[in-house]
Amino acid sequence: MLASFFALANAHFQLQFPIPRGPFVEDSEPTFCDGYDDVTSNRTTFPLTGGFFSLNSEHTSWTAGVTLSTKENSTSFNDFSIIVPFFKLSGEGLFCIPLDLSATNATGLSDGLNVTLEIVYDGGDGELYQCADLTLSSTATIPSNVTCVNGTATSSSGSVSATSSATTTPSSSLALRVHGGYLALLLALFVGVAAVAV
Numbered sequence: 001m002l003a004s005f006f007a008l009a010n011a012h013f014q015l016q017f018p019i020p021r022g023p024f025v026e027d028s029e030p031t032f033c034d035g036y037d038d039v040t041s042n043r044t045t046f047p048l049t050g051g052f053f054s055l056n057s058e059h060t061s062w063t064a065g066v067t068l069s070t071k072e073n074s075t076s077f078n079d080f081s082i083i084v085p086f087f088k089l090s091g092e093g094l095f096c097i098p099l100d101l102s103a104t105n106a107t108g109l110s111d112g113l114n115v116t117l118e119i120v121y122d123g124g125d126g127e128l129y130q131c132a133d134l135t136l137s138s139t140a141t142i143p144s145n146v147t148c149v150n151g152t153a154t155s156s157s158g159s160v161s162a163t164s165s166a167t168t169t170p171s172s173s174l175a176l177r178v179h180g181g182y183l184a185l186l187l188a189l190f191v192g193v194a195a196v197a198v
């Protein structure tokens with residue numbers, strides 16, 4: 001429902017977990033941290049081993065990579081290094097991708113360290129960015145109520161591709177231009193609802 005709304009409204013991605021610095025801003029996503037230049041203080045506790053991140057993809061074919069900054073207040077791309085090289089996936093909808101920080105080449109990570117994660121996503125029309133401020137933990141696990149699924153599959157399935165929504169609308173960006181005002185209103189409403197829900 002949510003995913004299909006986004007698929008009609010625009011072609012971007014939304015980081016679901018860890019929670020980004022602020023609510024998704026479509027127009028800002030091509031810029032550093034989706035326009036959120038400043039670090040936040042409400043960091044997500046993130047495990048040093050066995051973690052994951054999840055996102056909603058609105059492109060059917062896309063690449064993504066993960067970068068990390070160990071600065072306390074990361075304010076620019078220069079603060080970040082690639083820790084998961086770009087990988088390619090197919091399908092729209094939800095994806096949940098393992099992120100075992102201890103298995104990456106990131107150095108100096110330790111229990112209690114404050115870091116910032118930046119997900120880089122490219123659906124073929126330029127790189128998009130969302131960031132999440134984290135506190136690393138050697139003991140914490142991701143709460144079980146955080147959704148980790150690929151498409152309509154459940155987390156117990158090893159399946160790669162998100163299927164059900166993958167047939168929708170390559171012409172969505174045209175629709176967006178034509179009905180831009182209407183969609184902007186819908187998006188504003190959605191953001192309002194999301195803000196209330198959080």
Ligand SMILES: *[C@@H]1O[C@H](CO)[C@@H](O)[C@H](O)[C@H]1NC(C)=O
Nearest residue numbers: 019021022023040042043044
């Ligand atoms: C932190 O607070 C901001 C502003 O209220 C909010 O948008 C964001 O989702 C929060 N982040 C987390 C990790 O809860």
Ligand SMILES: *[C@@H]1O[C@H](CO)[C@@H](O)[C@H](O)[C@H]1NC(C)=O
Nearest residue numbers: 040041042043112113114135
């Ligand atoms: C990490 O960030 C939190 C929230 O901003 C802060 O309270 C804490 O002191 C920071 N920890 C370190 C080690 O700097």
Ligand SMILES: *[C@@H]1O[C@H](CO)[C@@H](O)[C@H](O)[C@H]1NC(C)=O
Nearest residue numbers: 037038039040041073074075
């Ligand atoms: C982070 O750095 C920016 C740029 O130097 C600064 O404007 C901002 O106040 C800093 N934020 C925090 C929470 O330290």
Ligand SMILES: *[C@@H]1O[C@H](CO)[C@@H](O)[C@H](O)[C@H]1NC(C)=O
Nearest residue numbers: 081082083084085105106107
């Ligand atoms: C980690 O790996 C990435 C991608 O392979 C590479 O770009 C980066 O330079 C490496 N970082 C270190 C510290 O080796």
Ligand SMILES: *[C@@H]1O[C@H](CO)[C@@H](O)[C@H](O)[C@H]1NC(C)=O
Nearest residue numbers: 017142143144145146147198
């Ligand atoms: C998960 O549960 C915790 C407390 O048990 C709650 O604070 C948090 O908001 C819940 N998260 C979601 C995504 O429902």
Ligand SMILES: *[C@@H]1O[C@H](CO)[C@@H](O)[C@H](O)[C@H]1NC(C)=O
Nearest residue numbers: 096148149150155157158160
């Ligand atoms: C989702 O697909 C990715 C890419 O193949 C895979 O690494 C990951 O384990 C899958 N996640 C789930 C929850 O099945």
